[in-house]
Amino acid sequence: MNISPQLHPPTLSEDGILACIGRHFPLAHPSLLLGRGDDCTILKAGQPLCMSSDLFLEDIHFRRAYFSPADTGYKALAVNVSDIAACGGRPLAFCLGLGLPDWADMPWLEDFFGGMASLARRYRLALAGGDLARSPHLHISITIWGECPDTGTFLVRGGSMPGDTIFVVGTLGLARVGLHELEAHGPDAATLWPFACAAHLRPEPQVEAGMLLGRAARNARPPALMDISDGLIRDLPRLLGQNGELAAPAAIGQRLGASLVLPHHLLHPEVIRHALTQDLDPVQEALRGGEDYALLGSCAPDMLPVLHAAIPALYSIGTVTDDGVLSCNNAPLTGLCGFDHFATEENGADNS
Numbered sequence: 001m002n003i004s005p006q007l008h009p010p011t012l013s014e015d016g017i018l019a020c021i022g023r024h025f026p027l028a029h030p031s032l033l034l035g036r037g038d039d040c041t042i043l044k045a046g047q048p049l050c051m052s053s054d055l056f057l058e059d060i061h062f063r064r065a066y067f068s069p070a071d072t073g074y075k076a077l078a079v080n081v082s083d084i085a086a087c088g089g090r091p092l093a094f095c096l097g098l099g100l101p102d103w104a105d106m107p108w109l110e111d112f113f114g115g116m117a118s119l120a121r122r123y124r125l126a127l128a129g130g131d132l133a134r135s136p137h138l139h140i141s142i143t144i145w146g147e148c149p150d151t152g153t154f155l156v157r158g159g160s161m162p163g164d165t166i167f168v169v170g171t172l173g174l175a176r177v178g179l180h181e182l183e184a185h186g187p188d189a190a191t192l193w194p195f196a197c198a199a200h201l202r203p204e205p206q207v208e209a210g211m212l213l214g215r216a217a218r219n220a221r222p223p224a225l226m227d228i229s230d231g232l233i234r235d236l237p238r239l240l241g242q243n244g245e246l247a248a249p250a251a252i253g254q255r256l257g258a259s260l261v262l263p264h265h266l267l268h269p270e271v272i273r274h275a276l277t278q279d280l281d282p283v284q285e286a287l288r289g290g291e292d293y294a295l296l297g298s299c300a301p302d303m304l305p306v307l308h309a310a311i312p313a314l315y316s317i318g319t320v321t322d323d324g325v326l327s328c329n330n331a332p333l334t335g336l337c338g339f340d341h342f343a344t345e346e347n348g349a350d351n352s
Contacts, residue, residue: 012104014132020109021127024117029126031092041128043093043145050154051145052083058138066182066189069108070115071201072140077116079229080144081123081205082293086227088155088214089146091207093126096142099135123207152214155225157239160256160298162322164224167304169209169314170294172232172267173286174199177274196270203293209311210295216307223307225297231289232296233333236326239296255324260317262286262328287328 027035034042043049056076058064067075077094084091096116100109120127125144148154178200181189190197206227213223228235237243240256262283264272275282298320299307308314318328326333 012100012106012109016106017098017100017109017132020106020113023110024113025120025127029093029128030124031126032128036127036129041093041095043128045147047147048154049092049145049147050084050087050089051143052080053141053143054080054083056140056142063183064138066186067201068115069111070118072138073112073114073116074119074202076140076142077119077125077144078203078205079291079293080142081119081125081207082203082227082229084144084146085205085207085210086155086225086295087146088149088152088210088217088225090149090211091123091125091144091146093128094120094142094144095128096130097133097140098130099133099137099139101135101138104138149211149214152211153217153222155210155214155217155222155297157224157226158241159222159224160240160320161300162256162320163301164298164320165301165304165316166236166258166260166296166298166318166320167307167314167316168228168232168294168296169206169311170204170228170292171199171271172228172262172292172294173271173282173289174268175203175291175293176200176231176285176289177270179290180274193270193274195268196274200291203291205293206295209313212310213295213297213307216303216310220303221300223297223299223303225295228289228292228294228296231287232292233287233289233326235296239298240320242324255322257321257323257325258327259319259321260326260328260333262317266315266317283329287333 027037029035031044032041033044056062056079062072062075064072080094081091174196177193178189178196178198181193182197182200210225213225217223224239226235226239236258240258242256264282267282267286271286272282275285304316
């Protein structure tokens with residue numbers, strides 16, 4: 001009897017991985033004077049740049065059980081692009097740090113870089129450089145930078161004033177539904193929850209809306225702006241400066257609050273359907289959210305019609321108050337948490 005030798009996937013090499021990267025990301029790019037291949041990239045920048053960095057870690061931010069390699073590459077970059085959108089910037093380029101475990105092979109890398117490159121092409125993003133290493137777990141780290149759009153300005157979280165309108169661009173709570181269903185049913189969840197699973201696996205950064213908001217600020221008091229990554233209930237206090245991180249809030253000496261109005265017609269049907277099947281409050285589920293990557297902001301009330309005309313997907317969800325209290329639909333928001341990487345269920349975190 002002849003026994004065939006066991007076949008093993010070809011061993012990866014650094015040169016092979018770099019060649020794979022080169023098939024998906026060109027070396028030359030209008031944003032770079034010198035691209036990958038040297039010790040440093042040289043940027044072509046004649047104005048201020050905004051920069052952000054995020055980790056994307058297996059079994060912390062995603063699971064291979066239901067994230068395809070292309071989904072993984074796409075979302076790792078998308079969450080960084082969303083940060084640029086949140087300050088009204090135009091994304092230019094990024095650096096990629098990649099720790100690869102032994103199971104990674106060339107077909108996986110081709111799909112991973114293919115998903116990442118599909119988003120990079122949409123925004124004409126350059127892969128400027130990075131680093132590769134062997135790792136016991138899949139480890140992805142991205143640093144991204146962007147520029148201020150023409151005739152616009154970078155936007156920041158601070159600047160809310162009592163009486164300002166609170167607005168959102170994007171959906172609330174839909175990615176949370178996708179996470180729960182994917183955890184419970186794996187890839188099959190997409191059959192019954194297509195929009196929710198897509199929101200979790202392939203979020204849409206609100207780049208165009210962010211740049212329009214930045215441009216609108218040139219003739220008026222700039223909107224306050226951020227993206228929603230940990231859920232509206234956790235990120236709204238950050239927008240208002242309740243966590244003490246804002247260096248110079250506009251309403252100095254005041255503790256800002258918010259009175260939200262969030263009727264069901266503003267929620268995605270899959271958020272409502274999922275909440276009702278679980279005997280949960282759809283509004284509270286939308287507030288808890290997590291990984292929505294919608295834009296959350298505030299602006300002077302007289303700016304709202306202009307912003308809505310320019311950004312039809314923008315909608316009002318409430319008003320900034322001067323009492324330090326957060327409420328929604330006339331009920332105080334107490335005991336409701338968003339996502340916190342370092343908290344536990346015992347101290348009130350919602351890490352689902």
